[in-house]
Amino acid sequence: MSDMADLTATELLGLFAAGSASPVDAVQACIRRIGAVDDQLNAVLVLLADDALASARESERRWRDGTARPLEGVPYGLKDIIATAGVPTTGGSALYRANVPDTDAALAARLAEAGGVRLAKLHTFEFASGGADNRTFGPCRNPWDTSRTTGGSSSGSGAAVAAGEVPLAIGTDTGGSIRIPAAYCGITGLKPTFGRVPRHGVMGLSWTLDHAGPMVRSVADAALMLGVIAGRDPRDPTSSARPVPDYVPALAASARGMVLGRPRGWFEDKLQPEVAEAFERSVGELVAGGMTVVDVELPDVELWDVAGWSVMYPEALSLHGGHMHDIESRDAMHAGMLTTAPFVQASDYLLGLRYRRIAQEQLETAMQGVAALVTPAAISVAPPLGAISSTGDSADWLLDATRPSMPFNYTGNPALCLPAGLVDGLPVSVQLVGRPHDESTLFTLGAAYQATTDHHTVRPGLLAGV
Amino acid sequence: MTERFASDTAELYDQIAAQQGLAFAPERIAAAVATHEGMRDALLRLRQAPLSFIEPVLEPASALSWIENGGVTA
Numbered sequence: 141m142s143d144m145a146d147l148t149a150t151e152l153l154g155l156f157a158a159g160s161a162s163p164v165d166a167v168q169a170c171i172r173r174i175g176a177v178d179d180q181l182n183a184v185l186v187l188l189a190d191d192a193l194a195s196a197r198e199s200e201r202r203w204r205d206g207t208a209r210p211l212e213g214v215p216y217g218l219k220d221i222i223a224t225a226g227v228p229t230t231g232g233s234a235l236y237r238a239n240v241p242d243t244d245a246a247l248a249a250r251l252a253e254a255g256g257v258r259l260a261k262l263h264t265f266e267f268a269s270g271g272a273d274n275r276t277f278g279p280c281r282n283p284w285d286t287s288r289t290t291g292g293s294s295s296g297s298g299a300a301v302a303a304g305e306v307p308l309a310i311g312t313d314t315g316g317s318i319r320i321p322a323a324y325c326g327i328t329g330l331k332p333t334f335g336r337v338p339r340h341g342v343m344g345l346s347w348t349l350d351h352a353g354p355m356v357r358s359v360a361d362a363a364l365m366l367g368v369i370a371g372r373d374p375r376d377p378t379s380s381a382r383p384v385p386d387y388v389p390a391l392a393a394s395a396r397g398m399v400l401g402r403p404r405g406w407f408e409d410k411l412q413p414e415v416a417e418a419f420e421r422s423v424g425e426l427v428a429g430g431m432t433v434v435d436v437e438l439p440d441v442e443l444w445d446v447a448g449w450s451v452m453y454p455e456a457l458s459l460h461g462g463h464m465h466d467i468e469s470r471d472a473m474h475a476g477m478l479t480t481a482p483f484v485q486a487s488d489y490l491l492g493l494r495y496r497r498i499a500q501e502q503l504e505t506a507m508q509g510v511a512a513l514v515t516p517a518a519i520s521v522a523p524p525l526g527a528i529s530s531t532g533d534s535a536d537w538l539l540d541a542t543r544p545s546m547p548f549n550y551t552g553n554p555a556l557c558l559p560a561g562l563v564d565g566l567p568v569s570v571q572l573v574g575r576p577h578d579e580s581t582l583f584t585l586g587a588a589y590q591a592t593t594d595h596h597t598v599r600p601g602l603l604a605g606v
Numbered sequence: 607m608t609e610r611f612a613s614d615t616a617e618l619y620d621q622i623a624a625q626q627g628l629a630f631a632p633e634r635i636a637a638a639v640a641t642h643e644g645m646r647d648a649l650l651r652l653r654q655a656p657l658s659f660i661e662p663v664l665e666p667a668s669a670l671s672w673i674e675n676g677g678v679t680a
Contacts, residue, residue, distance in 0.1 A: 334673050348666060380674060443655065446648035464628055479634040480641045482626055483619055488649065494657050496669040504677055539644060552673040575677040 143606075144169035145304035146599065149214045150360045152307065156203050156213050163196035163203070163213025167257055170215045174260070174305045176606040182280050183290075183299035185220050186228055186261035195257045202255065210368055212255030216308035217301075219294050220261040221268050222352070223341035224248055231343050232264040232293075233470075234276040235463070245341025246373040247310060247352055254368040259306055263296025267460060268312055268345050270538050271473030272528035279525055282324060283600035284566050288522040291320035291541070297355040298325035302600060308365055311355040314345045315452060315538075316545030318353050319571060322557040324522035326567030328586070328596060329355045330362045331545075333576045334552030335380040337366070338373035346455035347378070348493065349448065349549040358596055359586035362556070363387035366579060382577055390580035395588035396430030398581075400572070401510035406441040407544050412520040418568040419516045422560040426514065426570075429592045431585070433514060436506045441547050444499040448550035449539070450484055450492035457481035473538065500551050511581050515544050517557040517569035548573055556582040559595040567595075615639045 144152065144166050155161040171189050178184050192215060199213030218224065221231050223241035230236045244252065252258060263280040265271045272289040273279050280295035282288040283303040290298045294311030298321030301309050311318040313331040322329025330353045337352045344350055354365035370384045402423065408416065423433050456477050457464075467475045507513065519540060528537050548555045556572045556579075570589075574582045590596050616635050623630055630638075672679065 335670070378670065382674065442648045443652045446645050446652055449645060450649070450652075467634070468631065475634065476637055476641075479630050480638045482623060482628065483638055483642055488653075490665075491652060491655075491657070493665040493669070494663065495652060495655055497665065497672060498655065498657075500669060500672045500677070501679055504672075504679060507677070539641070552669070553677065576673040577676050 143304070145173040147307065148358045148361050149211065149307045149356065149364060150358065152214055153212070156208070163199035163257060164193065166213060167192045167196040167215050167259060170259055170306055173303065173606065177283070177303050177602060178305065180281060180286050180602065181283060181299045181303055182278050183263050183296040183303065183305060184260045185230060185263055185277060185296065188227065188258055188260060192257050192259040199255055199257060209253070209255035210364065211251065213257060214308060215257045215259040215306050216251060216310070217260040217262045217297060217306040218248060218258065218310050219264050219297050219312055221264055221312060221343035222248055222310060224258070224261065227261060229261065232266045232274055232277065237276065241341070243341065246338040246375060247369040248341065250369050256308070260300065262300055262309060265293040265295060266471035266474045267343060268293040268314065268317060269471070269474035269477050270315070270317065271471060272525050273472060275471055282522050283602045284326065284522070286602070287524055288566070289324065289525050289528060291324035291522060293317040294321050294355060298322060298327060301325070301327045301355050301357060304599070304603060307357060308361060309355045310352060310369070312342060313351045313353065313545070313549065314349045315448065315542040315549055318355055319517050319545045319555060319557040320541055322355055323518035323569035324567065326559045326569070326598065326600070327355055327357055328359055328362055328559065329353070329557040330366060330579070331548065331555045332366060332370065332579060333380070333554045335378050336370050336554070336577065336579070338371070338376040338379035340373050340375035344459050346452040348451050348455060351549065359556070359558070359583055359590050360391050363391055363583045380577070385580060387580055387583055390583040391587040393584040395585050397432070398511040398585060399432045399434060399509060400426060400512055400514045401436035401507060402433050402514055403436050403438040403441070403506065405438065406445070407515040410519050410540060410543060411516055414563040415516060415518070415520055415568050418561050418563050419570065422570045423514065425593055426589060429588050431588070434510065436510060436513065438502065438506050440499070440502060443495065444547045444550050445543070447492040447495045447499065448546045450488045453477065453481040453484045454489045496550060503551050503553065507575060512585055513573040515571045515573065517544060517571040519543055521563050521566035521568060544571055552576055554579050554582055556586050558586050558589055561595050562598065565601070
């Protein structure tokens with residue numbers, strides 16, 4: 141058996157069910173991995189080793205008793221903007237360093253109730269604001285090249301899953317914060333449909349755009365994890381009342397003959413040339429897997445993007461306005477975001493909200509006859525840490541980096557990020573975008589892609605020596 | 607963006623911030639000006655989008671309904 145820290149949750153559950161390994165073995169493997177690599181990565185803010193081992197022993201008993209639950213004994217980590225009862229939840233900020241919630245976030249409680257083993261709280265940029273640095277906790281480093289950013293703001297979730305510190309993590313995504321670190325770190329990330337996963341207990345950045353979802357090493361694990369965390373919670377009135385389907389059967393459905401729409405334009409105009417070449421190869425792989433890719437038109441997506449930012453800035457200011465009077469004590473991107481916000485006109489915020497419905501109708505029209513859209517997940521490979529402005533100027537990096545992702549925070553459609561190979565030793569990824577509440581189709585397409593490629597199984601060189 | 611425009615806009619932003627009881631370092635103001643200037647052309651186009659004032663204006667409810675309805679216009 142390979143190191144258990146490198147196995148997916150699905151693989152671990154298979155071993156547990158067969159009695160070939162135990163949850164305690166899995167947790168210990170992850171703890172060893174964290175000990176071996178986290179000094180280089182800084183993905184883990186709080187390690188819950190004792191609690192995790194106690195939970196793992198309880199999971200062992202359940203496997204023996206035949207009462208195992210869907211994630212029984214599988215270790216996971218949570219981005220540290222997600223409330224955990226009795227455990228610090230810092231938001232990546234000095235302001236919340238001593239914050240210890242007395243209630244689990246809805247999704248955290250669901251993971252625990254499903255038998256998952258909470259092992260770590262994971263690095264994030266301050267209040268999930270994007271960027272590269274964190275002056276309180278230091279930068280999180282990319283396992284593929286520790287001089288480069290993980291992307292963010294689910295920085296620790298991206299690095300920890302890529303490095304085998306945990307097989308499952310939760311990230312959040314307001315403009316790309318699941319998909320960008322998933323792309324930069326070479327893992328699978330899902331931004332579900334808006335409202336599919338309740339946000340109770342998750343620190344907010346923009347209530348119109350915030351999503352929470354899985355960051356994992358396979359599409360199968362994304363389906364498994366979404367099935368656990370999705371569903372209505374009355375404490376989040378924006379959470380969906382739709383029933384949660386069993387996503388796992390979608391993994392075995394055939395994708396042959398399914399049609400993907402390629403919108404080009406906005407999504408491909410600013411690609412790093414090597415990333416553009418890699419994306420062409422990915423499209424070829426999808427076609428070789430029996431799918432058809434056709435061009436579709438989304439001529440006004442630039443307007444969706446600016447409308448999205450016109451919504452995000454004021455909502456971030458509304459939530460975090462208390463930080464404005466000591467703004468230079470905040471991290472660069474959070475400060476930059478907040479100081480951009482006061483200059484957005486109220487009418488443009490409302491325009492952003494009203495135009496959302498028009499963007500959705502444009503997307504609905506463009507998706508007629510196609511199962512999903514395919515775009516690059518990021519416009520470049522992970523940049524060096526020092527290349528991202530320390531002034532908090534979001535005009536250059538943040539707006540470009542979120543170009544493929546922000547439009548679907550705005551429309552609310554689900555988007556799945558899949559590893560698609562390496563460029564100069566760094567991961568590149570594709571993004572599949574589905575109809576709202578049709579994550580199952582994304583899982584069918586993504587599972588088919590991962591069945592015919594091995595990009596998602598390639599691990600960072602950092603792990604060679606552990 | 608011309609130097610004059612940036613300078614005038616930075617001064618204006620300073621004043622807007624001051625009206626709100628806020629004071630930002632010059633580099634923060636410069637960054638905010640650059641961000642807004644980068645978005646300006648698209649925002650001007652967005653403002654031209656025809657939005658009806660006759661139909662009920664229910665946002666964000668209608669956008670959320672579209673999502674809840676599986677991305678299908680009712």
